[in-house]
Amino acid sequence: MSNQSAHGGRDGRGSRLATPGAMLGAREGRRLGHGVVETDSGLIATKVGFIHSDEKTISVLPTHTRYTPRPGDLVIGVVEAVQSNLWFLDINAPFNALLPMSLGPGKAEFGGARNVLNVGQTVLCRIQEVDETHSSVVTMKGLGLRRIDSGLVESLPPHLMQTLFSDGAALKSLKASTECRVVLAENGRMWIDGSADSITEVVARIDRIRSMARDISNRNEMIAILSEEVA
Amino acid sequence: MGGYGDVQMIDENGIRVDGRTAGDIRPVEIRAGVIPVADGSAEVIWGTNHVIAAVYGPMEAHPRKIQKQDRAVLDVRYNMAPFSTTDRIRPGFNRRSREISKVTAEALETVVLTELYPRSKIRVEIEVITAEAGTRCAGITAASVALADAGIPMTDMVISVASGKINGIVVCDLNKEEDNYGEADLPMGICANSGALVFLQMDGDLSPEEFQQAWDYNMEAIAPVHVLMIEALEKANGGES
Numbered sequence: 274m275s276n277q278s279a280h281g282g283r284d285g286r287g288s289r290l291a292t293p294g295a296m297l298g299a300r301e302g303r304r305l306g307h308g309v310v311e312t313d314s315g316l317i318a319t320k321v322g323f324i325h326s327d328e329k330t331i332s333v334l335p336t337h338t339r340y341t342p343r344p345g346d347l348v349i350g351v352v353e354a355v356q357s358n359l360w361f362l363d364i365n366a367p368f369n370a371l372l373p374m375s376l377g378p379g380k381a382e383f384g385g386a387r388n389v390l391n392v393g394q395t396v397l398c399r400i401q402e403v404d405e406t407h408s409s410v411v412t413m414k415g416l417g418l419r420r421i422d423s424g425l426v427e428s429l430p431p432h433l434m435q436t437l438f439s440d441g442a443a444l445k446s447l448k449a450s451t452e453c454r455v456v457l458a459e460n461g462r463m464w465i466d467g468s469a470d471s472i473t474e475v476v477a478r479i480d481r482i483r484s485m486a487r488d489i490s491n492r493n494e495m496i497a498i499l500s501e502e503v504a
Numbered sequence: 505m506g507g508y509g510d511v512q513m514i515d516e517n518g519i520r521v522d523g524r525t526a527g528d529i530r531p532v533e534i535r536a537g538v539i540p541v542a543d544g545s546a547e548v549i550w551g552t553n554h555v556i557a558a559v560y561g562p563m564e565a566h567p568r569k570i571q572k573q574d575r576a577v578l579d580v581r582y583n584m585a586p587f588s589t590t591d592r593i594r595p596g597f598n599r600r601s602r603e604i605s606k607v608t609a610e611a612l613e614t615v616v617l618t619e620l621y622p623r624s625k626i627r628v629e630i631e632v633i634t635a636e637a638g639t640r641c642a643g644i645t646a647a648s649v650a651l652a653d654a655g656i657p658m659t660d661m662v663i664s665v666a667s668g669k670i671n672g673i674v675v676c677d678l679n680k681e682e683d684n685y686g687e688a689d690l691p692m693g694i695c696a697n698s699g700a701l702v703f704l705q706m707d708g709d710l711s712p713e714e715f716q717q718a719w720d721y722n723m724e725a726i727a728p729v730h731v732l733m734i735e736a737l738e739k740a741n742g743g744e745s
Contacts, residue, residue, distance in 0.1 A: 290737070290738050290741060290742070292652055292661065292733070292734050292737050293615070293652050293657075293658035293659065293660060293661050294615075294658070294659060294660030294661055294695065294696055294697035294698065295697065296697065308657070310617075310659065312659070314698075317659060317660075317697070319617060319657040319658055319659060320652075320655055320656075320657055320658075321652050321653065321655065321737050321741055322655075322741075335655050336655065336741040336742065337543065337544065337653065337654060337655030337741075338655050339543070339561075339562060339655065367561065367562040367563050367564060367621060367624045368564050368623070368624075369564070405622070406573065406622040406623050407621070407622060407623070407624075408623075487537070487740065487741050487742055488741065488742025490742055491742070
């Protein structure tokens with residue numbers, strides 16, 4: 274039986290990547306973060322990812338994630354279906370979110386929801402509530418929440434978005450270097466608005482980052498791409 | 505298992521028809537992330553077997569009647585390509601593919617943390633490109649790597665291998681001739697780290713001693729395959745391999 278050490282992969286190889294079932298050692302009073310569970314034999318990784326461990330927390334930074342909605346998250350949704358008084362939005366999660374008329378962008382007569390938001394339109398909204406089965410309700414009542422009528426929506430893996438833009442500096446330099454307006458949503462989507470040239474520049478950078486997305490150890494290289502000056 | 509006692513498949517020195525000794529497994533190659541559009545994927549070449557697995561999801565389970573309110577369901581589809589054997593396989597599902605899909609799903613459900621995705625479905629597609637005995641084992645192994653590659657939370661990875669009996673001798677990892685003309689076959693699915701058994705089938709007759717020997721061969725065979733699985737995932741996900 275091959276085991277894996279607390280600091281990564283197989284014994285003696287010194288890899289930092291954990292795979293499901295890898296032994297991560299004893300808990301030692303640390304909080305269990307993402308991708309780690311405790312069993313009788315100690316902590317084990319539940320995902321493929323890089324081990325992050327300090328005195329307080331141990332977690333696995335996954336190389337692949339799917340967005341799980343949490344109340345308060347800013348998300349970009351695409352209208353997938355319309356009913357008499359509500360909309361169903363694709364928010365990049367396993368389940369579509371519900372946008373009731375009362376939380377929508379405007380009022381319409383019963384049956385007239387399609388006049389306010391139609392299938393295929395994109396909106397910036399916030400998760401209002403999530404039930405225990407991960408079904409979510411979103412709201413468009415709030416500052417800055419709106420229908421997206423200009424620019425472009427791009428996507429990145431949600432975990433990568435968090436890793437790259439956690440301190441705000443990367444986003445600031447991306448905006449400064451491309452003169453674009455960029456709004457990041459927690460569901461792995463970003464709204465890019467500006468001139469056609471600047472949008473093209475941002476999209477090209479996102480494409481380059483996406484091709485490196487599987488390897489989080491490239492983080493500094495990715496941030497450098499975001500901060501590049503336009504020639 | 506016909507038990508064709510007159511077909512000699514192992515010589516007096518314990519060398520099998522393909523040159524292996526009783527405890528050897530066939531050469532194995534594993535690659536992860538081979539299908540860019542899938543959430544996770546893997547390719548397993550096990551001897552002449554060539555199997556590709558792809559994972560999509562978790563996603564909303566449709567039709568709604570298959571939804572479980574407290575967990576996700578694994579929708580496994582094992583399929584052999586029409587050209588995968590010398591006799592053409594009729595396309596579409598048959599009794600055998602349904603059975604293998606079911607046992608594969610049950611084996612994988614024991615390690616996947618399905619309770620994290622209530623009402624969801626995780627779609628696992630297993631396609632056998634070339635078949636040469638042991639496709640269900642290669643399929644389970646490939647599906648396990650593909651699930652890990654897709655970022656599906658799991659407590660362990662499952663490796664499957666089959667030992668059996670030929671000419672009265674227990675051998676590990678049966679090839680085509682041994683599977684066709686041998687006397688027994690014991691495929692097992694084993695958790696790579698914990699050693700827990702998640703899947704076992706037996707075809708033919710084995711004495712308690714022979715069963716123990718086949719069990720031991722299977723348990724020993726998973727270690728090198730586990731190393732290959734980790735290397736494949738590291739290579740696909742930017743590890744140091």
